[in-house]
Amino acid sequence: MLNRRSLIATALAGACVLAAPALAPAQDKAGPDSLLNVSYDISRELFTAVNQAFVPAWKEKTGQALTVNQSHAGSSRQARAILEGLEADVVTFNQVTDVEVLAKGGFVAKDWQKKFPNAASPYFSFPAFLVRAGNPKGIKDWSDLVRDDVKVVFPNPKTSGNARYTYLAAYAFALEQAKGDTAKADAFVKKLLANVPVFDTGGRAATTTFVEREIGDVLVTFEAETRTIEDLYKDRKLQTVIPSVSLLAEFPVAVVDKVVDKRGSRAAATAYLDFLYSPAGQTIAAKSYHRVVDPKVAEAFKEQFPPVRLVKVEDVFGGWDKAQAEHFASGAKLEQSFTAR
Helix, strand or coil: CCCHHHHHHHCCCCCCEECCCCCCCCCCCCCCCEEEEEECCCCHHHHHHHHHHHHHHHHHHHCCCCEEEEEECCHHHHHHHHHCCCCCCEEECCCHHHHHHHHHCCCCCCCHHHCCHHHHCCEEECEEEEECCCCCCCCCCHHHHHCCCCCEECCCCCCCHHHHHHHHHHHHHHHHHCCCCHHHHHHHHHHHHHCCCCCCCCHHHHHHHHHCCCCCCEEEEEHHHHHHHHHHCHHHCCEEECCCEEECEECCEEECHHHHHHHCCHHHHHHHHHHCCCHHHHHHHHHCCCEECCHHHHHHCHHHCCCCEEECHHHHHCCHHHHHHHHHCCCCHHHHHHHCC
8 A cells, every 4th residue: 555655756747757758759741649748846747638638639639649757846946957057848836036047058049028928937835824724723823933932844945946935925925015125025935935944856755755754734835736635635634825925936837948849849948838728728728726817717727726916036136146146146135034944
């Protein structure tokens, strides 16, 4: 019988590279017969479902039997892997800056956000809380996460886009509460980081730490992940808590031009990302607890999603470039906060 750790590895499709083994490129009119989707850490289930729908639709349209392979890790680690030679046909990341790294490296078009609708973000989420049965610590908002009696689990913001959203969401909350006093916001996130007992490299490892190792009182991750884990572990009676305010988390996608032009896979790669915006693709995303951009699909699933007030990186932090420089660059606020732990 599978133990709990095996369950999270199998039911959550835990291999870093999934689907059938990569096949040797078949150079015909349809291009190679495989694609590699390099994605963030907790998107395994979403893209397993996407692939199961896209592959037969592509075969019906083109006659080509296509295999879509998946690679999952922290978004920033994935971007570095591509720069170092991982041949991704498409990227489906959880942070704009990680695609920008590829654009600056010549792997992705400079105007990649104009290639697909909604600035190349087909769905969105935000940092939410997952607490244990009955919410024994009474956790309701970000202010509860800096209490001395609360231990918080989320991955390392140095390696995880997921965690950077958590850090910025907490900072935005603190900045709002302190009426713009950055010194108070700095102190808030320092205390939050001090309450994290272990920093995993990615979101799925943090989920395992919280659920399997039973470390911490609250897991902070995307709402889509908290709801998925609730469903998988119904016997644990884990509960999602929506904070009073959170940060809009966009999930940018891009064709990796440098790779698809080399492999001849542009047509399939583009069609794959287009599928994410189709009613079928949006429905799959919504069923996986992602909030979608198609108005009709969003309306059909509105009862599934409680209201939440979301702020944007652009409005609070002046955009991702400025947030990167002030918070995540070497010697910036995040590193200072870690030093103070």
